Amino acid sequence: MTSTFVANRNELEEAFKTLRKFLKRRTDIEVVLTFDNDRLAIDANGITVRASGTGSLHGQAYVNWRSLVGLATIMPEGDAVLVKVEASQLIIGTTMIRCIWQESIIRLIEYPMDAPVLMTLQLKDKYTDEEIVRSGLLEKVWEAERQMDEMIVQSATILRPLGIEIGDVRTLVEVAIHGDKKE
Numbered sequence: 001m002t003s004t005f006v007a008n009r010n011e012l013e014e015a016f017k018t019l020r021k022f023l024k025r026r027t028d029i030e031v032v033l034t035f036d037n038d039r040l041a042i043d044a045n046g047i048t049v050r051a052s053g054t055g056s057l058h059g060q061a062y063v064n065w066r067s068l069v070g071l072a073t074i075m076p077e078g079d080a081v082l083v084k085v086e087a088s089q090l091i092i093g094t095t096m097i098r099c100i101w102q103e104s105i106i107r108l109i110e111y112p113m114d115a116p117v118l119m120t121l122q123l124k125d126k127y128t129d130e131e132i133v134r135s136g137l138l139e140k141v142w143e144a145e146r147q148m149d150e151m152i153v154q155s156a157t158i159l160r161p162l163g164i165e166i167g168d169v170r171t172l173v174e175v176a177i178h179g180d181k182k183e
Contacts, residue, residue: 003055003056003057003058003084003085004055004056004057004082004083004084005035005040005053005054005055005056005057005082005083005084006053006054006055006080006081006082006083007040007051007052007053007080007081007083008051008052008053008079008080009075009076009078009079009080009081010079011050011051011052012040012051012075012081013075014049014051015040015042015049015050015051016042016049016068016071016075018047018049019031019042019044019047019049019065019068020069020073022045022047022113023044023045023047023065026045026065027064027065027066027069028064028065028066029044029045029064029065029136030044030062030063030064030065030136031043031044031062031063031064031065031068032044032060032061032062032108032134032136033060033061033063033090034059034060034108035055035057035058035059035060035061035083036058037058038052038053038054038055039051039052039053040052040053040083043108043135043136044065044136045136045139045140046111046113046135046136046137046140047113047136048108048110053080053083055083057083057084057085058103059085059101059102059103059104060101060102060104061085061090061099061100061101061102062099062100062101062102063090063097063098063099063100067097067098068097070095071092071093071095071097075093076092076093076094076095081093085099085101088100088101108131108134108135108136109123109127109131109132109135109137111123111135111137111140115140117144117147117148118176118177120137120140120141120143120144121141121144121145121148121177122177122178123137123141124141125177125178148173148177151173152166152169152170152173153166155169156168156169
């Protein structure tokens with residue numbers, strides 16, 4: 001017997017609409033659909049959207065956003081959408097999408113869409129590289145590190161007349177991010 005999940009169509013449509021808005025034309029993003037009890041969580045590039053439903057499907061499907069974007073534009077008819085996984089295919093309504101299916105659920109990092117740079121830089125202290133990658137946050141971490149380096153250079157340039165060097169600024173920033181590790 002195949003496990004299934006019946007998603008609330010309106011909530012699923014709203015979830016896809018939110019993803020389309022934030023992912024725009026990006027098609028190279030891995031999307032993780034997590035089926036857990038009576039909810040579906042869809043994680044993409046650090047953004048999580050949800051839809052309620054019922055069923056016995058439990059696990060995670062990994063798909064490419066390019067595969068989902070068409071479905072996100074034209075949803076199946078009806079009040080509910082049947083979802084199931086068969087032979088490495090995620091089936092949503094009548095649409096079949098190649099997926100990697102995992103019976104167990106790996107918890108993804110919960111991360112606000114408007115997270116401050118400091119919070120993003122602290123992710124490496126709290127999570128493994130694999131967890132950061134699986135949660136779709138690697139690019140956000142890289143961007144935060146780039147911004148940090150830029151701010152350090154700007155600050156050092158401004159403070160140079162006071163005898164403060166770039167290494168001093170970097171040390172101050174590292175303590176702000178990681179805490180004082182000398183304790």
